[in-house]
Amino acid sequence: MLGGAGILLTASPALAAEVSYKTECIPPSISGLPPVQGTTTVQITAPAQAKVGDEVEVVWKTVVAASKNPDVLDLDKDTVKPTGTIKVGGAGSGTLSMEGPRQNPPIKKNSPMILPEMKGKLKLDKAGDITLTPDKYTINVSKPISTDTKCSPKESVGAAATIKVTDGGGTTSSGGSTTTSGGSTTTSGGSTTTSGGSTTTSGGSTTTSGGGTTTTSGGSTTTSGGGTxxxxxxxxxxxxxxxxxxxxxxxxxxxxxxxxxxxxxxxxxxxxxxxxxxxxxxxxxxxxxxxxxxxxxxxxxxxxxxxxxxxxxxxxxxxxxxxxxxxxxxxxxxxxxxxxxxxxxxxxxxxxxxxxxxxxxxxxxxxxxxxxxxxxxxxxxxxxxxxxxxxxxxxxxxxxxxxxxxxxxxADDTGALRALALVAGTVILLGGAVFTFTPWARLRR
Incomplete structure (x- = not known):
């Protein structure tokens, strides 16, 4: 079970622990389906001990997903990709972003969801006990159209793993230490953030310049940066x-x-x-x-x-x-x-x-x-x-x-989206991405 849990620069074997928590999953709004409650069981694998300055690999294995694949659509091989977040506590603070490959066996209707393992790398910058607690996760299905189902805890979740970090002579930084995986890759390879949580800004956001309106004389052209x-x-x-x-x-x-x-x-x-x-x-x-x-x-x-x-x-x-x-x-x-x-x-x-x-x-x-x-x-x-x-x-x-x-x-958006979900007489376009407990009878309604 632990064979896929690789560890970098650790001083002790990896340990795995499970935790279960009540979960609410939000289907894509275009599906017209309501949020559904379920239970997620996660196994977190991390080294039992490490030194300040080490970069360790953390593995998230979804033992039991919050629900089965509904009785709507068979999911093809390698169409499911999970991403998630682990809360880092104890001597550290912040979040660790996890990402898995788009890799799964074919999943039949009304059968358990099988999600690939997610991984992330954590740079240890401070001595003490670091706790790892699974948090939110998202399941993306790429076919027949890309859709996301977002799941989040609905109760307090206990730590699934603890890393004892000793001062091995490495450089320490104030506050907690966490790293997040960047973009579409699993990790950003050694990048760290300090205490206070990790925040990133979206690269595409821009702000406008200039203030009041300006026009050029002559009435034939206008200048940029102002109203015209x-x-x-x-x-x-x-x-x-x-x-x-x-x-x-x-x-x-x-x-x-x-x-x-x-x-x-x-x-x-x-x-x-x-x-x-x-x-x-x-x-x-x-x-x-x-x-x-x-x-x-x-x-x-x-x-x-x-x-x-x-x-x-x-x-x-x-x-x-x-x-x-x-x-x-x-x-x-x-x-x-x-x-x-x-x-x-x-x-x-x-x-x-x-x-x-x-x-x-x-x-x-x-x-x-x-x-x-x-x-x-x-x-x-x-x-x-x-x-x-x-x-x-x-x-x-x-x-x-x-x-x-x-x-x-x-106000007409909800009705329009529900109607679109039934194009061609079925919600099959999106059913594969909605991992809910909703019985088939309810889906028909």
């Missing part, structure tokens, strides 16, 4: 300011998106043709997708003298996408017809990602978090049938503002 204003003088092109927007998304999409967004306008008669650009690599592809398998759309908020929304829609991806690889969203276009006279502001709103996989259509809504910054300001003249108080929007092809296949945002 379109008015008279025969000007037709109105470039917007690049702003940063943070969004929270729904599984199977990313947990969040931090992207730069620019809204440009071109005047045509009394209306404006809008082009909305997002930053590079705003998200990773949720699954291998063919050409034309992913289409973005966004709601543009109208403020200032005018009000309402405009929906802009992009073209489908021009080339196939690899699972987990960064995705550049295509430019989104639509038409804004002013409903009021005065200075109207345009701000990025909620983003919708439409995925077509086989014969199924999946909608991933991403909602703006906090206030949405203004990208463009226009001097407008009221047009008949304009936006004020409602929706003066049209899609890229001159269709309705919502688009034929776009999900509504707001």
């Amino acid at each position: 204003s379109g008015g008279g003088g025969g000007q037709t092109d109105f470039p917007g300011k690049q702003v940063s927007v943070n969004m929270a998304c729904t599984s199977p999409g990313p947990a969040s998106i931090a992207s730069k967004v620019t809204i440009d306008a071109k005047k045509s008669g009394g209306s404006y043709a809008l082009t909305v650009k997002t930053g590079k690599g705003v998200m990773n592809s949720p699954a291998p997708l063919p050409k034309g398998g992913l289409t973005p759309s966004m709601v543009i908020k109208i403020g200032g003298a005018d009000s309402g929304t405009v929906t802009v829609t992009g073209t489908p991806n021009p080339a196939p996408l690899e699972a987990g690889k960064p995705v550049d969203l295509t430019d989104m276009t639509g038409t804004y017809k002013p409903g009021a006279t005065g200075k109207a502001t345009l701000s990025p709103g909620d983003l919708t990602i439409n995925v077509t996989l086989g014969g199924a259509k999946i909608v991933i809504p991403c909602k703006v978090q906090g206030a949405s910054p203004v990208s463009l300001e226009l001097d407008t003249t009221k047009q008949a049938g304009g936006a004020a108080g409602g929706s003066g929007n049209s899609g890229a092809n001159g269709g309705s503002g919502g688009g034929d296949d776009l999900a509504h945002t707001g």
Whole structure:
């Protein structure tokens, strides 16, 4: 049982101990299934003794997962990948990130979940007893579409292993010592964090620069870094300011998106043709997708003298996408017809990602978090049938503002997601990723 538990620079054999704890697992929200309670049994393997300065390997083995694979879908070989967190206590403080390979035997419906072992490396920087306590874990299933089931303790969990760390003459650092595995690898190889817990920042987050709005003289161009204003003088092109927007998304999409967004306008008669650009690599592809398998759309908020929304829609991806690889969203276009006279502001709103996989259509809504910054300001003249108080929007092809296949945002999201989970008459798309105790009778309901 301990043969797979490798140890680095240790002074004593590895010891393994088990702990069980009540667990709540949250299925992907797109599945429409409620949270389910279960019990997880974990075996933690770590050296019994080590010296300050050693880097040791810790192994997490899931002896019993919180539930069986539901009676919905057989899981293929090597489609399941776990990640988790161990709390480091005693003489240390912080967390140790654990990661396992995408490796499993075929798992039949209504049979126990078999998860591969997770590993992480811990740099020991202080003498004393270091306790290791299993905490949250996530189970990812890659087929037929990538989905996550997130499980967390619902009671106090006891330590599963203790490492006695002696002062072997190595350098010590104040506070506890923990390391986290970085990115998609198991560990980050010797990196340490000091007491107070380990925190990381997401690499994609950006902040906007600049302050108030500025325009250049002559009415023909605008400067970057400030708001832009379109008015008279025969000007037709109105470039917007690049702003940063943070969004929270729904599984199977990313947990969040931090992207730069620019809204440009071109005047045509009394209306404006809008082009909305997002930053590079705003998200990773949720699954291998063919050409034309992913289409973005966004709601543009109208403020200032005018009000309402405009929906802009992009073209489908021009080339196939690899699972987990960064995705550049295509430019989104639509038409804004002013409903009021005065200075109207345009701000990025909620983003919708439409995925077509086989014969199924999946909608991933991403909602703006906090206030949405203004990208463009226009001097407008009221047009008949304009936006004020409602929706003066049209899609890229001159269709309705919502688009034929776009999900509504707001209170209708839950119903839309439940309906999508039943595309083609089944929830099979996501059932393989939902590791719950839910009986098949409940799933049918």
